[in-house]
Amino acid sequence: MSSAGSAPVFELTPEQKYEFDLQGYIVLRAHYDAAAVATLCAGIDELQAIPIDYATYTRLGVASYYLAAAMKDPEHPFWQGDHRADRRLNPKTGGVGRVDHALCGTDKFDLIVRDPVLKAIHTTFAGGPVSISASYFIEKIGPCPGGGLHNGGYPVDRDIYYAYDHTNQRFACSSTKSVVILSDMSKVENGPFAAIPGSHKANFSCPYDMGDASKNRMAVPVLAAPGDVVIFSESMTHNAYSVSNDSTRRSIFFNYMPSIGRNNLPFQRMSIYPDHVLERLDDQLDLITSPGYI
Numbered sequence: 369m370s371s372a373g374s375a376p377v378f379e380l381t382p383e384q385k386y387e388f389d390l391q392g393y394i395v396l397r398a399h400y401d402a403a404a405v406a407t408l409c410a411g412i413d414e415l416q417a418i419p420i421d422y423a424t425y426t427r428l429g430v431a432s433y434y435l436a437a438a439m440k441d442p443e444h445p446f447w448q449g450d451h452r453a454d455r456r457l458n459p460k461t462g463g464v465g466r467v468d469h470a471l472c473g474t475d476k477f478d479l480i481v482r483d484p485v486l487k488a489i490h491t492t493f494a495g496g497p498v499s500i501s502a503s504y505f506i507e508k509i510g511p512c513p514g515g516g517l518h519n520g521g522y523p524v525d526r527d528i529y530y531a532y533d534h535t536n537q538r539f540a541c542s543s544t545k546s547v548v549i550l551s552d553m554s555k556v557e558n559g560p561f562a563a564i565p566g567s568h569k570a571n572f573s574c575p576y577d578m579g580d581a582s583k584n585r586m587a588v589p590v591l592a593a594p595g596d597v598v599i600f601s602e603s604m605t606h607n608a609y610s611v612s613n614d615s616t617r618r619s620i621f622f623n624y625m626p627s628i629g630r631n632n633l634p635f636q637r638m639s640i641y642p643d644h645v646l647e648r649l650d651d652q653l654d655l656i657t658s659p660g661y662i
C-alpha cells in the first residue's frame with residue numbers, strides 16, 4: 369500500500385465491500401490485458417519445463433503439489449511419475465498440472481506480486497499488512513473432474529476464517545486468495561471456479577454433495593474470462609466444476625495472509641523464499657518476508 373500520509377493506490381468501492389462481505393468473493397473483470405495473460409501463461413510453461421526430480425525442485429525452491437509429503441521424501445511416488453488423476457501430465461508437453469511455490473521457478477508471475485491493486489485489496493481484507501503464503505498454478509486437461517468442495521464458515525478454522533471487525537470498521541480475514549483466470553471459463557463445460565456464496569459465514573456443515581459442485585444445489589459457477597481475477601475468502605466453500613470437454617483450463621493462485629507487520633523488527637524478517645527470489649523481488653520484501661517473532 370501507499371506510505372503513510374499519501375492517498376491509497378486503490379480503494380474497494382462500497383459495492384465491492386458489500387459483495388465480498390455477503391458472498392465471500394468478488395471478481396475483477398478484465399484486470400489483466402492480453403499481454404499480461406500471455407506472460408503468465410509463459411510462466412506456467414516455464415514451470416512445466418522444470419524436470420520433475422527431487423534435486424531440481426529442492427535447488428530452485430519450487431514444490432510438488434503434495435507439498436511436504438513429497439518435498440521431505442525423495443522416494444515419494446510423485447518423483448516416480450505417479451500423479452493424481454486431476455493433476456495428470458500435459459499429454460503434449462509432459463508438463464505437470466500444478467507446481468507450488470511457483471515464484472521460485474519463474475519470474476513471470478512477478479507482475480502479480482508487484483500488482484498494487486491486488487496488494488491493496490488483500491491488505492484491506494486482512495485489515496493490515498499481508499504476505500504471500502502460497503503461489504501455484506492449476507492446469508487441467510479436459511475432460512477432468514472438478515474436485516471436492518472444501519472449507520466453509522463452520523467449523524471455524526483459525527487459519528482461514530472470514531471476519532469483519534465492527535469496532536474498528538475493517539475486514540479481519542485470515543486468508544484470502546486471488547485466482548487469475550487464464551483460459552475461457554465463461555461456460556460451465558470449461559470447468560469454472562465453483563463457490564457457495566455466503567458459506568464463509570455458515571454456522572453448519574454443508575449437507576449437500578461436497579464431491580461435485582454440479583450436484584450441490586448451493587454452488588454456483590463463477591463464470592470468467594482470461595484476465596479476470598476472482599478474489600475470495602479461503603473460508604468460503606469452493607473448488608471447480610468439472611471440465612466436461614477437451615479444453616485446457618489454466619489459472620494461477622496467490623494466497624495472502626496477515627503478516628505480523630512489526631516494522632520495528634527489521635532484522636528478524638524471515639521468508640519461505642530462497643535468496644534468488646528475495647534478490648529478484650527486493651522491491652517487494654514486505655510481501656515475501658515477515659517478522660519471525662515479536
Ligand SMILES: O=C(O)CCC(=O)C(=O)O
Nearest residue numbers: 506560561606607608621
Ligand atoms: O481450480 C480451481 O479453480 C479451485 C482450486 C481450489 O479449490 C484451490 O486451489 O483451493
